[in-house]
Amino acid sequence: MSIRFYCGCGKHLRAxxxxxGMRTACPVCGQMVGIPSLQALHRGAAGPVSVExxxxxxxxxxxxxxxxxxxxxxTTVETEDTPRRRFRDLLRxxxxxxxxxxxxxxALEKRWFxxxxxxxxxxxxxxxxxxxxxxxxxxxxxxxxxxxxMSLQGDWRWLYWGLIPxxxxxxxxxxxxxxxxxxxxxxxxxxxxxxxxxxxRSLLIWLVTFLAGPTLFLxxxxxxxxxxxxxxxxxxxxAGELIVVGVGYWLxxxxxxxxxxxxxxxxxxxxxxxVRRLGWRILTAATVASLAVxxxxxxxxxxIAALHDNFGYGLxxxxxxxxxxxxxxxxxxxxxxxxxxxxRVEPMx
Amino acid sequence: MKWARHIWIYxxxxxxxxxxxxxxxxxxxxxxxxxxxxxxxAGKMLFTHEWTPNDPLSPRGDGLGPVFNAVSCVAxxxxxxxxxxxxxxxxxxxxTLQPTRPGEMMRSGVVHSQANDGFAxxxxxxxxxxxxIAQPVLRPFTTRSGMxxxxxxxxxPTGIGVSQRNTPALFGARLIDEITDxxxxxxxxxxxxxxxxxxxxxxxxxxxxxxxxxDGRIGRFGWKxxxxxxxxxxxxxxxxxxxxxxxxxxxxxxxxxxxxxxxGLDLTDKQCRDMTTFIASLPKPVERAPEDSAARHxxxxxxxxFMKIGCADCHTPDLxxxxxxxxxxLLHRMGPDLEGGGFYYGExxxxxxxxxxxxxxxxxxxxxxxxxxxxxxxxxxxxxxHDGRAATLPDAIQLHGGxxxxxxxxxSALAPAAQAQVIAFLKTLQAP
Numbered sequence: 001m002s003i004r005f006y007c008g009c010g011k012h013l014r015a016x017x018x019x020x021g022m023r024t025a026c027p028v029c030g031q032m033v034g035i036p037s038l039q040a041l042h043r044g045a046a047g048p049v050s051v052e053x054x055x056x057x058x059x060x061x062x063x064x065x066x067x068x069x070x071x072x073x074x075t076t077v078e079t080e081d082t083p084r085r086r087f088r089d090l091l092r093x094x095x096x097x098x099x100x101x102x103x104x105x106x107a108l109e110k111r112w113f114x115x116x117x118x119x120x121x122x123x124x125x126x127x128x129x130x131x132x133x134x135x136x137x138x139x140x141x142x143x144x145x146x147x148x149x150m151s152l153q154g155d156w157r158w159l160y161w162g163l164i165p166x167x168x169x170x171x172x173x174x175x176x177x178x179x180x181x182x183x184x185x186x187x188x189x190x191x192x193x194x195x196x197x198x199x200x201r202s203l204l205i206w207l208v209t210f211l212a213g214p215t216l217f218l219x220x221x222x223x224x225x226x227x228x229x230x231x232x233x234x235x236x237x238x239a240g241e242l243i244v245v246g247v248g249y250w251l252x253x254x255x256x257x258x259x260x261x262x263x264x265x266x267x268x269x270x271x272x273x274x275v276r277r278l279g280w281r282i283l284t285a286a287t288v289a290s291l292a293v294x295x296x297x298x299x300x301x302x303x304i305a306a307l308h309d310n311f312g313y314g315l316x317x318x319x320x321x322x323x324x325x326x327x328x329x330x331x332x333x334x335x336x337x338x339x340x341x342x343x344r345v346e347p348m349x
Numbered sequence: 350m351k352w353a354r355h356i357w358i359y360x361x362x363x364x365x366x367x368x369x370x371x372x373x374x375x376x377x378x379x380x381x382x383x384x385x386x387x388x389x390x391a392g393k394m395l396f397t398h399e400w401t402p403n404d405p406l407s408p409r410g411d412g413l414g415p416v417f418n419a420v421s422c423v424a425x426x427x428x429x430x431x432x433x434x435x436x437x438x439x440x441x442x443x444x445t446l447q448p449t450r451p452g453e454m455m456r457s458g459v460v461h462s463q464a465n466d467g468f469a470x471x472x473x474x475x476x477x478x479x480x481x482i483a484q485p486v487l488r489p490f491t492t493r494s495g496m497x498x499x500x501x502x503x504x505x506p507t508g509i510g511v512s513q514r515n516t517p518a519l520f521g522a523r524l525i526d527e528i529t530d531x532x533x534x535x536x537x538x539x540x541x542x543x544x545x546x547x548x549x550x551x552x553x554x555x556x557x558x559x560x561x562x563x564d565g566r567i568g569r570f571g572w573k574x575x576x577x578x579x580x581x582x583x584x585x586x587x588x589x590x591x592x593x594x595x596x597x598x599x600x601x602x603x604x605x606x607x608x609x610x611x612x613g614l615d616l617t618d619k620q621c622r623d624m625t626t627f628i629a630s631l632p633k634p635v636e637r638a639p640e641d642s643a644a645r646h647x648x649x650x651x652x653x654x655f656m657k658i659g660c661a662d663c664h665t666p667d668l669x670x671x672x673x674x675x676x677x678x679l680l681h682r683m684g685p686d687l688e689g690g691g692f693y694y695g696e697x698x699x700x701x702x703x704x705x706x707x708x709x710x711x712x713x714x715x716x717x718x719x720x721x722x723x724x725x726x727x728x729x730x731x732x733x734x735h736d737g738r739a740a741t742l743p744d745a746i747q748l749h750g751g752x753x754x755x756x757x758x759x760x761s762a763l764a765p766a767a768q769a770q771v772i773a774f775l776k777t778l779q780a781p
Binding site for chain 1 (some may be wrong): 538
């Protein structure tokens with residue numbers, strides 16, 4: 001089933017059920033448009049919101065303006081102002097309540113290579129992240145033995161096993177979370193620095209999607225590496241294959257979760273459903289992406305090993321690795337998010 | 350049927366895991382097997398037999414000699430029972446000759462302490478400036494600045510190395526034999542990972558290196574981890590200690606008579622295997638906690654400290670199937686004071702590791718590289734270290750240099766009572 005509705009520009013649109021009650025950008029004009037709901041949103045509402053009702057609400061609550069300032073009927077306030085809704089707004093790049101974010105309106109990318117321009121828009125974030133992660137990995141490598149000892153002895157356990165992974169993992173996932181969420185919502189080229197909410201929620205999503213599948217393959221790869229002695233070429237192939245499958249599956253389930261912002265979509269069925277809907281090209285993309293991850297991981301190990309006897313070289317390699325890693329990941333998440341978006345909201349013929 | 354429609358994704362997952370599973374089936378395992386009682390008895394007889402020239406037990410060869418270090422295995426391997434460690438007086442003397450011309454290989458060998466008439470060896474035969482003795486006495490010393498070491502009464506000419514090897518105990522050798530190569534390599538990987546992918550064989554971090562032999566196997570027996578299997582070491586010991594040539598190792602030629610031709614092989618393959626079976630039948634050392642509960646507590650505290658100050662980085666309590674071995678069987682660089690070149694019992698041919706970039710050849714053991722000796726049974730195997738220079742356990746610990754220096758310093762920094770606890774723990778590791 002899909003929901004039929006139309007945008008302010010007059011174009012008739014079709015959206016998938018799970019988008020009911022959400023806002024999205026019109027694939028034709030790029031303006032924000034609300035998607036009608038199928039169910040009563042709260043007690044007292046009569047039933048599915050009609051297109052007219054939705055239009056009325058849109059007029060009352062301008063998308064870019066703070067909702068609280070507008071005079072609006074009591075029935076619509078809650079739908080606009082639940083924490084969940086506010087969070088979603090944040091993700092989609094709209095500013096905090098009370099201030100509007102200036103956005104350059106551009107057309108959504110139509111071809112895959114146009115997405116290559118996207119990381120450049122986010123270049124400042126990427127640069128900062130790359131520098132930060134390079135510094136962090138160097139510290140981790142140099143400091144790791146001490147840290148392990150300290151954490152085993154309990155002095156700073158909470159710091160090493162709690163705070164640091166939380167911050168590092170949070171920023172990594174938070175950034176890509178924003179990229180993916182904004183693309184999946186059909187946002188035009190907007191990325192922003194993740195805030196605490198983003199960090200925590202994205203961390204949760206990454207953790208859940210990781211536990212629901214990739215652990216199996218990546219854990220198997222790790223066990224395999226530890227226990228197989230010196231690698232023959234066939235072992236390289238097997239370990240590489242496990243990593244590619246694990247990472248690729250992880251990417252797919254991240255996209256699956258993000259498309260409707262529902263954690264329970266991290267199951268294999270939902271991932272399979274996503275693949276079925278987007279077609280085999282998403283498998284190709286996920287494979288390419290995880291090959292890229294593999295390449296970066298290999299570079300990282302070379303760089304880290306090099307840190308011990310040629311610090312400058314190791315550092316440079318590590319920085320290049322992180323920079324290109326963030327660049328490609330941004331690109332891929334943008335691409336996958338857009339595909340996902342396009343498969344859900346499309347202009348009707 | 351939503352399930353049926355999505356079944357393919359489970360199938361893909363299964364297929365993705367399949368190759369790893371199938372490959373794991375080809376992994377080297379050690380089959381469980383019982384030792385043959387008759388072979389054990391025959392081996393014991395050979396191990397304790399006092400060999401003579403033209404011995405009746407070697408009908409086709411020349412028997413003992415022409416050069417040898419003792420007349421029976423048990424002459425050296427005797428402390429704490431048959432197959433135990435050996436005292437200082439049985440140290441074996443080795444030499445190395447650095448190449449003088451480019452393209453030449455380093456030469457190394459043993460100066461045997463005993464010989465049949467006319468074949469006596471001496472250091473003078475290695476280099477004219479060395480004294481005319483076969484077994485110099487190693488003297489431990491302490492310099493005025495507190496530096497400890499061990500040396501000989503004579504000066505070594507440049508390019509010549511002379512060092513000694515103390516006899517280790519053979520208890521639990523079967524368990525060492527049965528550890529898979531995979532487990533030793535996994536240990537190497539763990540150490541690398543723990544120290545931030547640090548390269549193996551560095552001079553300060555305790556990241557050891559598995560010795561990869563020319564045939565791809567991992568060395569694990571001997572102070573330099575030079576032998577991959579117990580059988581190979583036994584064959585080498587027969588040849589080098591007693592002058593008994595066998596299918597695995599020819600007997601050494603006397604230094605002064607390189608033209609000496611043995612009549613035939615002294616030992617048959619079966620005799621070597623019997624001896625190996627006997628050594629494999631020796632029980633493994635035990636951990637004997639003191640009866641007294643206060644003393645037991647001290648030893649327990651000592652074990653905790655042992656883990657905490659980094660001893661367990663190298664002396665890992667368990668390795669694969671060998672529980673309580675307290676060794677990783679990896680080579681560690683132990684600093685210039687503990688140098689001693691040469692691979693006792695023949696050449697170790699290095700090969701390029703399959704994981705290393707092709708241009709970097711993996712070498713045989715360096716002069717300062719030593720296999721972490723298993724500490725099981727250490728209470729009964731004095732003197733300590735490769736040449737027995739340390740008479741006591743605290744000495745042995747304090748002499749750790751190189752990769753072991755940090756934890757030796759941590760040991761010295763402990764309060765005397767805490768040091769005593771560590772030693773008390775080591776004293777619970779006893780011969781069977």
